[in-house]
Amino acid sequence: MSGHAPSYYAATANRQDSRQTLSGVLNTDVCIIGAGFTGISAGLELAERGFSVIVLEAVRVGFGASGRNGGQIVNGYSRDLDVIAARYGATAGQLIGGMALEGGNIIRERVAKYNIDCNLVNGGLFAAFTQKQMCGLAHHRDVWASFGHHSLEMVDQAGLAAHVVTDEYVGGLIDHLGGHIHPLNLVQGEAAALESLGGQIFENSPVIDIDTGTHPVVKTAHGEVRAKYVLVCGNAYLGNLLPELATKIMPVSTQVLATEPLGDAAARLLPSNVCVEDCNYVLDYYRRSADNRILYGGGIVYGGADSAAIRAKIIPHMLKTFPSLKDARIDFAWSGNFALTLTRFPQVGKLSPKVYYSHGCSGHGVTTTHLLGRLLGEAVAGSPARFDVLAALPYYPFPGGKMFRVPLTALGAWYYGLRDRLGV
Numbered sequence: 001m002s003g004h005a006p007s008y009y010a011a012t013a014n015r016q017d018s019r020q021t022l023s024g025v026l027n028t029d030v031c032i033i034g035a036g037f038t039g040i041s042a043g044l045e046l047a048e049r050g051f052s053v054i055v056l057e058a059v060r061v062g063f064g065a066s067g068r069n070g071g072q073i074v075n076g077y078s079r080d081l082d083v084i085a086a087r088y089g090a091t092a093g094q095l096i097g098g099m100a101l102e103g104g105n106i107i108r109e110r111v112a113k114y115n116i117d118c119n120l121v122n123g124g125l126f127a128a129f130t131q132k133q134m135c136g137l138a139h140h141r142d143v144w145a146s147f148g149h150h151s152l153e154m155v156d157q158a159g160l161a162a163h164v165v166t167d168e169y170v171g172g173l174i175d176h177l178g179g180h181i182h183p184l185n186l187v188q189g190e191a192a193a194l195e196s197l198g199g200q201i202f203e204n205s206p207v208i209d210i211d212t213g214t215h216p217v218v219k220t221a222h223g224e225v226r227a228k229y230v231l232v233c234g235n236a237y238l239g240n241l242l243p244e245l246a247t248k249i250m251p252v253s254t255q256v257l258a259t260e261p262l263g264d265a266a267a268r269l270l271p272s273n274v275c276v277e278d279c280n281y282v283l284d285y286y287r288r289s290a291d292n293r294i295l296y297g298g299g300i301v302y303g304g305a306d307s308a309a310i311r312a313k314i315i316p317h318m319l320k321t322f323p324s325l326k327d328a329r330i331d332f333a334w335s336g337n338f339a340l341t342l343t344r345f346p347q348v349g350k351l352s353p354k355v356y357y358s359h360g361c362s363g364h365g366v367t368t369t370h371l372l373g374r375l376l377g378e379a380v381a382g383s384p385a386r387f388d389v390l391a392a393l394p395y396y397p398f399p400g401g402k403m404f405r406v407p408l409t410a411l412g413a414w415y416y417g418l419r420d421r422l423g424v
Helices: 037-048 081-088 090-098 102-113 131-146 183-196 264-269 310-321 365-380 385-391 401-422
Strands: 024-033 053-056 121-128 152-156 171-180 200-202 207-211 217-220 223-232 250-259 275-278 284-288 294-302 330-340 347-352 355-359
Touching: 024 037, 037 053, 037 183, 037 355, 037 365, 053 183, 053 223, 081 090, 081 131, 090 385, 102 171, 102 183, 102 365, 121 131, 131 152, 131 171, 171 275, 183 200, 223 365, 250 310, 264 284, 284 310, 294 310, 310 330, 347 365, 347 385, 355 365, 365 385
Parallel strands: 024 053, 024 223, 053 200, 121 275, 223 355
Antiparallel strands: 121 171, 152 171, 207 217, 217 223, 250 294, 250 330, 275 284, 284 294, 347 355
16 A cells, blocks of 8 residues: 555555545634544544544554554553552542543444454453462452453463464463454554545645634645644654654654464464463564464564564564574564653643644554543543543653664563563
8 A cells, every 4th residue: 555564464454545635725624633543533532423524644544553453352461550549649540540441342343233354353362481470460450350341361371272373472361352353454444434424634744833812723835724623633653843852752653563364274373363462571572364364473572663573573473482483484573653651651632732642652552542532522521520530541752762762662661671681
């Protein structure tokens, strides 16, 4: 698909045609910057409420992390619910914990409502290498149960064979409300739903300036949008458009590869067709595709630089998990950036009374972006209670500024990666 990374998703996307570029002057209720999951989710939420919506995308719908990720529906956030409650207090913790399943629910609701063809499959597995990690998973299950979430089930090593066939793990945790999708087809399907409700999406229309005043104006090279409200949803691909946001996130690259179609061999490796992620700090994640490939991802590159050797980085991990794939052809290898925050919790807020932003899902973006899109929509529509709780949380820039944030964070990742390798 022209304009997209050379991924399996782009090669198998339902929609291959592009949308028009913005030209001239348009007026709308809400202008959204960024046509990834956050922007499209917010736009669809608002269009369903009767607002006129224009979305401006620098490249293509789903160009960034939304169209390149592992395609896994992982509920919750990059920090567990008890950690969040301890950090932000009982009131915020209860609200945030209560919303932990909402993003996944939104995805399933929209797939059903708008008949989105995105290969939705239910079921996810967290896989443990050590008994210490198993204790962590049991704690995670108990914490989630305390918030009323009862979809998690512990499995021992023998029980794993029904889900993943490998000698690597000692057990795991099944999330029956997890799952996986073709992410680019999901975001494109949601974009089509937005357009069916009168929303407009312009591609190849990078924003070059924003007037954040009482009457916001968003400018591109060939046009401008005058709006009552503006939502900034560029995440890791926002660049330096708004420097006050750029210091609070860091682009981080992750890598994914896809094997050739494996036929029944893929089903033998992942019999129940769950998606899997392991419990290491620098984790691996993988799943079957609809055409029986293994999609395997992992690794992190702080600063967002694309790896020149994705295959060399990921294949050894894949073969350690599945030695039988040693002769499997690799048809696709790609990378993409997500936005990391210092607290590993997403950030929402306002740049002015009419300009809102959301970013920094820190690796849990598939579900969390859908939740945050709904909160943005609620806030603009006059029901800001949930948005305001998140906007009031303390948000910090990375130490060392843009120059030193990468080496300092990479040092921390090296430390935790060493702990993974030592099993401590």
